[in-house]
Amino acid sequence: MRSKATITLLGAAGEVTGSCTLLQTPRGRIVIDFGLFQGTPAQERRNLVVPEIGWSTIDAVIVTHAHVDHCGRLGMLPRLHCDAPILCTPITADLLPKVLKSSANLQSIRMEEFREGTAPIARVVDPPPPPSTEPARGHVEPPVLYTAREVEQVVHQIRAVAYETWHEVRPGLRIRLHDASHIIGSASVEVAWDDETGVRSVMFSGDLGPAANPLLRSRPPLPPVDVVVMESTNGARDIPRVTAGTQVLSDLLARVSARGGRLLVPTFSLGRAQIVHYRLAELARMDALHGMHVYVDTPLAIRAAELHGRHPELLSEIPSALARRGDDPMEFSALHKVFNRRNSLKLAAGTSPAVILAGSGFLDAGPVLHHLASLVSEDRNAILFAGHQLPGSLGHGMLHGARAIELKEGIFEVCAERVHLEGFSGHADRGDLLDWLCTREGGSPRVLLNHGEQSSREVLGARIQSDLGLTVESPTPLLPTKV
Numbered sequence: 001m002r003s004k005a006t007i008t009l010l011g012a013a014g015e016v017t018g019s020c021t022l023l024q025t026p027r028g029r030i031v032i033d034f035g036l037f038q039g040t041p042a043q044e045r046r047n048l049v050v051p052e053i054g055w056s057t058i059d060a061v062i063v064t065h066a067h068v069d070h071c072g073r074l075g076m077l078p079r080l081h082c083d084a085p086i087l088c089t090p091i092t093a094d095l096l097p098k099v100l101k102s103s104a105n106l107q108s109i110r111m112e113e114f115r116e117g118t119a120p121i122a123r124v125v126d127p128p129p130p131p132s133t134e135p136a137r138g139h140v141e142p143p144v145l146y147t148a149r150e151v152e153q154v155v156h157q158i159r160a161v162a163y164e165t166w167h168e169v170r171p172g173l174r175i176r177l178h179d180a181s182h183i184i185g186s187a188s189v190e191v192a193w194d195d196e197t198g199v200r201s202v203m204f205s206g207d208l209g210p211a212a213n214p215l216l217r218s219r220p221p222l223p224p225v226d227v228v229v230m231e232s233t234n235g236a237r238d239i240p241r242v243t244a245g246t247q248v249l250s251d252l253l254a255r256v257s258a259r260g261g262r263l264l265v266p267t268f269s270l271g272r273a274q275i276v277h278y279r280l281a282e283l284a285r286m287d288a289l290h291g292m293h294v295y296v297d298t299p300l301a302i303r304a305a306e307l308h309g310r311h312p313e314l315l316s317e318i319p320s321a322l323a324r325r326g327d328d329p330m331e332f333s334a335l336h337k338v339f340n341r342r343n344s345l346k347l348a349a350g351t352s353p354a355v356i357l358a359g360s361g362f363l364d365a366g367p368v369l370h371h372l373a374s375l376v377s378e379d380r381n382a383i384l385f386a387g388h389q390l391p392g393s394l395g396h397g398m399l400h401g402a403r404a405i406e407l408k409e410g411i412f413e414v415c416a417e418r419v420h421l422e423g424f425s426g427h428a429d430r431g432d433l434l435d436w437l438c439t440r441e442g443g444s445p446r447v448l449l450n451h452g453e454q455s456s457r458e459v460l461g462a463r464i465q466s467d468l469g470l471t472v473e474s475p476t477p478l479l480p481t482k483v
């Protein structure tokens, strides 16, 4: 028999959240990522149903990066009686405890808000949204997947593995992490095992960054492997990177500053927040902030920015050179770090010209909502949407012409300027994904697509077949694929 290994997509198959894949080999069993399903309340409740795969006998859980759609269910491992080591890069090992603690805390807050009827209000009221069969958030009991105490248990399972070094999981089964250039510490995972025919190998891409990431070093070429399990998030799109340049941002700052206004950037903590932060630092070095002060209103984003300054070896050429000569590429005198809610509310109550980076990136919860309430109805202010907005979220509605919105503080006319810049994405686009496969070091791997809407998988799959001549499959969730 040639091979007894199988790959099963347990999440993020034909969709972009809930990443989790099982690799079974004759030498051992590995789970790659254990992320949250995100979006509607119905999507969130899917997190409660974990496929039964014999979690207590898993040999290792590998985490590609610290985004919650890849790591946010790790806190459930104690309930699943899984005490396997959690393997990830040293940077991800630094971020994971903070991400999981914050996730446990958020779950507990949301349950409290549900019981007390105090869930955040964040919705479009004009034009009236189409009737929905889905109950709104706050009207459905949110899932509590794990507690802070369970996170403490899980933290002890985390083991850091350096990039580009083989790590033996069990005799005859090993992994090697390669930089994925998606967020700091992100990795693609190469797994190799011995069988009776020799060595078999699979590369799990994780989320891949753009080929030219302004902040992070480039991805290494794809090593020769038998199978590639590849993400396809932007598999149907080419993203115009030019819009992410500092010039566009500088022009926006000049406009808002001239009006004496504020610029709000809704953003998640890891990834895009650091790219926007870095662009603002570049402008500060060029003396082109137009008198604006910059506030980062998320402790996790502040920590991630610090990690960039401490790891020049992971950065692209210019920020790396700055960091190596002791000039932190993320620091500048007009930068302010907001660590707690009291200072965040104080900032929102002010009116001095400022750029504010705050979460959530979808404008559905978090400190961004009180900043929005304070500035959305004045046309001197602006809101920069630096990435994809989830359909149904307030952010999506704001981008698509909302004239009035309701927040906890009341109903507001939307008068602030709205700007959409896509080029800050930390995801590879179609050209980058094809390029990663094309510039491989050798072999003709079979490609399995995951982590993308079904339409993206189809478009990208067709291009991989026609342009590169590789065999492509889009596995059905929960059905094992022999490899």
Ligand SMILES: [Zn+2]
Binding pocket: 065, 067, 070, 182, 207
């Ligand atoms: Zn990611």
